[in-house]
Amino acid sequence: MSSEEKGYLLISAPKTREDTYNTLTRKISDENDLATQFKFAVPDLKVGTLDSLVALSDDLGRVDTYVETVTRKIAQQLFEVLDNPADRSEVLTVGQTNYEKYINYFTWDEAKYPSTQSLKVITEVIHAQCHKFDDELKTKALEYTNLVHTLNAEERKAGGNLTVRDISESVKQEDVIQTEYLETLFIVVHKPVLKEFWSSYEKMSQYVLPRSAKQLDEDNDYALIRVVLFKKFIADFHSAAREKRYTVRDYVYDPEKSAKAERKKMEAERDRLKKNLVRWCKTNFAEAYVGWVHLKAVRIFVESVLRYGLPINFQAVLLLPKKGKQTKLRKVLSDMFSHLASKNVFNAKEEESETDKFYPYVSLDVNLNMSK
Structure with a gap:
């Protein structure tokens, strides 16, 4: 799948007598071929008070952006260390599963993030975990990069003339x-x-x-x-x-000192650091990414409760728009769910920019292109 086709939409709408997911499938896939859709299973999380949900909603956007940024940093560091592998998606995995398939068939990890915990605690745990990853990545990447730069400088000197290159091999x-x-x-x-x-x-x-x-x-x-x-x-x-x-x-x-021996020693150290950095990136990309996807689940839950109210009765769906069909998909979705917002509110929001655009259904962007 090309990088342009990794822009997903995570939406939710109230459940109806006619199954919401089946209705979506018929409208956007069977009748119009606009997207591929996946059920996104969100458990019944702890709601808390309305005030706490409103406050958390404000924080979630900021935390979501930060966690996504850290996740991308780890992925991009891995690509860089592996000299930009041709099939990047195969490098990024969660367990034995490709990272994209993980979100396609997402299920809540009760062991990592018990649904009995408050939404704020879950959010704070994910944020703290990614903050730790961010700090560790800076340290490990700097150590590896500095050594690579030192080796490159030594190689340039070795290829230079006698005014700059190492002379230890010339002196007996x-x-x-x-x-x-x-x-x-x-x-x-x-x-x-x-x-x-x-x-x-x-x-x-x-x-x-x-x-x-x-x-x-x-x-x-x-x-x-x-x-x-x-x-x-x-x-x-x-x-x-x-x-x-x-x-x-x-x-x-x-x-006791030979430039050639020192270079071999540095090369061995570089290889060791590279191996450790690759292992660290693969392991912690999975951890950060899992946290990010769970954070999306928390966001869709919070926004859905704030939008549709209690009792909890909504269906979350992950949509992958077909190339060039996102605008039409948005129109079909707006037509399907226009009854969820008053006409006056909906029309007033139509003039907003795409990033701030109001939809009558809950909608979150999920960009899985880890190359940028």
Whole structure:
């Protein structure tokens, strides 16, 4: 199914003598082929007081947006870590079930969210859970991303010239003279001025060891040369090198440290973090998504009770509009349920924008396109 076709509508209407779901099926599917529909089973949740429902209705929109945002963040992080898999919908699952099928055949999870709890408590539990996921995702994603960026920078250096790339593979232990008074420097010299360097390096500061210069490596443009001098005159040598536009590499020889070994170690750590992040995203996408779908169930319940009153007697239906038929679907639904709103109220709302549009039935958007 293409990403454009994941824009569902979750609606509710009062139950009638003629089964509401069958009536909808006949009108929107059999007669007009406008959508695919699924019964959305909402249990009889605890209603509480009217005031509490009104207050919760205001909060639910905000919490719904936040939980959806966190759910999408996890999905998009998973796609990014997996290098944008071709079939994204197969990556996102709840248990062994594709995430879209989960909402198509939704049943309330009594173990996770006991229906005996108040609606406010259920909402707060889902919100708190997603807040925890949001914080954990930021930490884990940052750790992984920072390491990937470090590795990429190292790879760019490895592919660069001798002024920037790691030189540990070019320097051997016998090339390094390090005593209480002597220091070894590693200088990168542009090849066109190499002859000048050989003739003048001993005079670039006092107490440069005669004939201590030794070429260790070269690339197309530069040569890497070792020079030994007294530590006391290192600053003078650095100053002279800058004037001649030689590059003194900031490198200290460590026989225990190899750039290649360090890179392999970082690559192994990256692979470990990637594996853990993929596992975390898959597990917690399912948890966040399940919470989000239950939050939709809470919203449709609250809005239906506020709209249709007590006793509870409504049918919730999930609709997947056929491509290009959403406008016609809305019209058919409005015609079917126009009796649920006074003509004056309904007409007054007709001029509102699509996002704030009033419908004579309860309607919530459910966008399952996790790619954006």
